[in-house]
Amino acid sequence: MAERVLLRHLDVPDIHKLDVYLAHGGYAAARKALTTLTPEQVTEQVKASNLRGRGGAGFVAGMKWGFLPKDSPKPVYLCCNADESEPGTFKDRAIIEWNTHILLEGILITAYAIKCHTAYIYIRGEFAFGARRLHEAIAEAYKAGFLGKNIFGTGFDLDVYVHRGAGAYICGEETGLIESLEGKRAYPRIKPPFPATYGLFGCPTIVNNVETLACVPSIIANGPEWFKSIGPEGSPGPKIYCVSGHVEKPGLYELPMGMPLRTVIYDYAGGIRGGKKLKAVMPGGSSFPVLTPDEIDVHMDFDSMRKINAFLGTAGIIVMDEDTCMVRALEIIDRFYHHESCGQCSPCREGTGWLHKLLLRLEEGNGRPEDIDLMDRIAGNMMGNTVCVLADAAAMPTQSFLSKFRDEFVAHVTLGRCPLKKNGTGHRQAA
């Protein structure tokens, strides 16, 4: 297999260090971009590569950069979204901690493309080690002249700052991130206006995910055609799959975009732990619909997933075996959204808590028959009607659990306990 791009540290030890990174061709792409291409040409190449945002929404990166106003007198900012808090997702962390310079190089090229001279890396507060690694790498890069003034003698300046979050999922939502960076409560903003026109400190701003930015150097180094040749053309590139849950070999797998979900689970992650049967998979973190075993032949790319009403999301693949109680699993998911809703919008603030309480009641054996439809209705009322999509992120898994595993929810009501529970013990099943 070819050398990995994003998880290159698995092939090249110590690549987080500048000398090792340089010895393996590091910053050559940045040099190429800054010294031989115009910002517009860089943007064109990234657009042509069809690089799609790895933060979950899959928006075409080059197109997003193109939304920046051409003639704004205000400075342009780049925010690297390193808040990675999606359940089941731990890919950005690996890049930050072990392939640190590829991220900085991606930031440098992107900043050049969008004519930005100040970039912020907003990193999840819990990633203390990652923040340290970033600080070290940034110091190295300044010293080597890859950051700071007159980079590569081109007259291009760039400063990069690391900002540590304080532990809220909502700070990963791009406008919540911007508010937080401004020193405010991370209340997502209503859109329009979008960050490209009114972002950080009211200035044009691009927010990109760590993995997205880490893809950029390889596009400049190898060309957009190379990038597009990896996986499906409309949604191409190297991709990190995060596999967690009841598999033999949980972990990160860098593979081309568009791998069949079955292949990732069975061929790479070693199949279901202890030879058990697969019951359910959340393929893209916790924020999207759950899949059943007969749906796992789907290809893991943005477009293929949409065709079966699923989402690639962060490719945080959460695998659940036959012993998993789906009521408890959903309770854990909705507990997360109940905890993390910023509380701004009525449907999300009240809906997440309401869902969670109903699920707790169901788990405790006190669920009412009408609660199942009530939960479905609450989730339906939360969808598509809030400032950010956290409400949808809670509603989508809820509705899919309720419809795909309805019998199990009904059984909880009729039995007054979990049907998987044997002889009244083992209520808290592995989940």
Place this chain on the structure above:
Amino acid sequence: MPKLTIDGREVTVEDGVNVIQAAERLGIEVPHYCYHPGLSISGNCRMCLVEIEKMPKLQIACNTKVAEGMVVYTRTPKVKAAQEAVLEFLLINHPIDCPICDQAGECKLQDYYMDYGAYKSRFPLEAKVRKRKVVDLGPHVVLDQERCILCARCTRFLDEVTKTSELGIFSRGDRCYIDLFPGKRLENPYSANVVDVCPVGALTHKDFRFKARVWYLEKTQSICTRCANGCNIDIYHRRGEMFRFRPRYNPHVNQYWMCDEGRLWYKALQQESRLTRPLLRGAQGFTAVTWDQAVNWVIEAITQAQATTTSGESAVAGIVGAKATNEEAYLCLRLLTSSCGTELVAGLSWSPPQAFADDFLIKADKNPNTRGLQALGLLNGKVAVTHILDAAEKGTIQVLVVFAADLVTALGREAVEKALGNVKVIVLDTDYSGTTEYADIVLPIGTVAETDGTYTNYAGRVQRVRQAFPPPGEAKTGWEALSLLHAKLGGASYLSAAEVFAELAQTVPVFAGLTYGKLGNHGVPLASLLPEEVRGAASA
């Protein structure tokens, strides 16, 4: 000017207007909580959903600007269902304690859920998120966190209007609550406006809490007379008693706001010290007399003074306080100059030294009508109050008419005592004051709440006040009392304040062309009516 269609009706509005405002022009109410026209758009309540052609999802009307050819529906089943859902969310943790809530009757939550059919909370009470019920925020405002729907109007007001940011939203999700930032108290001079912006009963005014059910109160358009700004207000009253002032929108004066001191000014207008009967001083002090007796006494005093005066010298003088309406001040002028033939009429506009003022609404001039008196030529320095008092002391005048002015507070007791010993003092006022102690006769008149009239604010805007209820006891409105005297002295009598104003507008050039009708709800600035040179000449 985009033209759009809302519920099948066309409307043309200015650019930049949102769909809530456009609908309002057609008399269509789009239900909303977080939107407030005086604050930034927050878009958090999600109540203002509307259907817009060519848009797949429902849109929030507050953050949707009008566009040419836009087709909006505010009442489709889809919209109704979505709004019902939002209400359901808002009520799930709401205590629904309307029977003991001050906001009942003007609560948007209550209004809408009544519209949508009383909703039975699906959660047993013990499962509701409990928060603090009586949080003391400052001198005026109390917070009930459980009733709060987190619309962020209060925080936006404090962030954007006063820029004092005392309140914040703390915690996350359904645990969110409004509270003071550590070390802060809600005590800026405009703090009580948060009570008005709060769409529910979460923020209440200490002064109004539990005092009255709003549906028993009447509402009358008026002006705050606490300072020269002339903030537009509504007086809430019942059977001649005032319960509160609330700001009334005027884009030119106070937008949606008023200051805390002005808000409580109604108390100063209905104190024990109110005068309710004409009083005549005798050997044993004041005795109540009838209006006939009082008026006759006054007329006699004036005619006597005129008869005994030596040629040329005015025997009668008048002082008009800047509390007087334009109509009252004008009638004082008419009465004294035409009927009594005196030139000795001075205005008195007194404010405590170093009175508080800021660059927002509050003015250091604590009189509502200084500019009006100026416009009538009463404060131009031709006749000074001190000059009149000197004349009184010297005995050149025999009768002094004091209208709505307290000389004692303004000039000190000593000066007043020296001057007024030798003259007949006729006082027309609302309350006992230092000056009434020197009066020979007192005629009780109505306050701003009890009369029709106009004031001219610091910027020269002429604004109407309307009678909320008649003056107490036997008191008469100021213009009626003056009209009575005027008629007795052979002048005209007037049937209404409007009639007085019409004459004023005819005779005083700066007011030319104005009528009550033209003043409308927001008043008219004097300056805009006249070119600068005419204005200059008129006030010179």
